Amino acid sequence: MKVAILGAGAMGSALTIPYSEKNEVVLWGTEYDVPILEKIRRGEKHPRIDERVAVNDILNPDELDKALNADILVIAVSTEGVMPIFEQISDSLKDQVIITLAKGFIDEGEILTIPQAIWHERKDLKRNIAAITGPSIAKEVAKKLPTHVVYSSLGDRTLKVVKEYLETDYYRISLTHDIVGCETASALKNVYSIAIAWIRGIESRKGNVTMNNLKGIIVTQALREIGTLVRANGGKTETVYDLTGIGDLIATFRGGRNGMLGELLGKGYDIDSALKELERRGVGVVEGYVNAERAYRLAETLDHKGKLKMEELPLLEGINDVLYNGKDAEEVIHDLF
Ligand SMILES: NC(=O)C1=CN([C@@H]2O[C@H](COP(=O)(O)OP(=O)(O)OC[C@H]3O[C@@H](n4cnc5c(N)ncnc54)[C@H](OP(=O)(O)O)[C@@H]3O)[C@@H](O)[C@H]2O)C=CC1
Ligand SMILES: O=C(CO)COP(=O)(O)O
Secondary structure, three states, X not given: OEEEEEOOOHHHHHHHHHHOOOOEEEEEOOHHHHHHHHHHHOOOOEOOOOEOOOOOEEEOHHHHHHOOOOOEEEEOOOHHHHHHHHXXXXXXXXXXXXXXXXXXXXXXXXXXXXXXXXXHHOHHHOOOEEEEEOOOOHHHHHOOOOEEEEEEOOOHHHHXXXXXXXXXXXXXXXXXXXXXXXXXHHHXXXXXXXXXXXXXXXXXXXXXXXXHHHHHHHHHHHHHHHHHHHHHOOOOHHHXXXXXXXXXXXXXXXXXXXXXXXXXXXXXXXXXXXXXXXXXXXXXXXXXXXXXXHHHHHHHHHHHXXXXXXXXXHHHHHHHHHHXXXXXXXXXXXXXX
């Protein structure tokens, strides 16, 4: 198969490695990626995965048309970039498999998962879309370390293709039809990972104290709330207690950018200085920040529809208080438990 990865960020670049085991792989860069394209063209390592990409060709922003004859298209940009990229390629799509990997909500006035936003534009593509969720820190995928993710789709042919052509012995794939549940849970795990990682920051602020009991409390509450939101949004409970939910929550609060943000906030950084510090480190997008507010608005909509009660989501409220209302993480945790 020919696979075209659209977006040379950390995840898109890392996926060239497993994908190239069985396929021809081309990597197309957006205008945001030009500096990185020059680096990887010189055979240097990608700065965000510390590995060289494995590609048959690298395409510049003005060469998108050369990518669109691929059998599998991967929209590999962050959530903010997904619909702008989709709109650029929509008219050229045939019957390809279209994979998304961003973990966030799309704000179209109404808060949608990424597949729902794409289906709104092109209902005919419902069965062509597959979403990747589950624990897959890009750097670890790039280093061929053990990874097991979930590909969700409404299309059985789509699921068969991704399993057959994209799975390797170090990049394992489980399949499900619960794409709305997976995409809701994966956007939320970025939000709740921030709160769990607060504790690591609070521990370091207090010196030599460990608060594993509190971590247990916060992880349990996070899973309770993610489950409430996923069910209310039309997803399945079992999705939360599997790789997409608890699996990715663990990978993210321990090793992801959202975990880094949470740790800085727990250390006492305010949100602006924490985001500035992560920008200085060049880690790339931190999806949980914008998506905490979108998750809150989704919850309010689901409350108005009678699908849940806002009082079931105290941790989501607390996360938004720290990210948007200037509250201190330790104070919020103290009020919560
Ligand atoms: N990194 C990881 O370990 C994993 C990431 N993901 C998900 O993958 C998605 C991408 O993350 P990742 O690859 O790490 O991110 P990066 O920050 O490394 O790359 C994101 C890419 O999207 C570009 N971009 C940002 N905004 C826009 C826009 N409006 N239009 C077009 N392109 C845009 C970025 O440009 P710029 O470089 O200037 O920001 C960058 O090229 C995220 O949703 C993330 O949750 C999923 C699993 C693991
Ligand atoms: O989604 C991820 C791991 O599965 C990466 O999470 P971060 O975006 O927080 O780095």
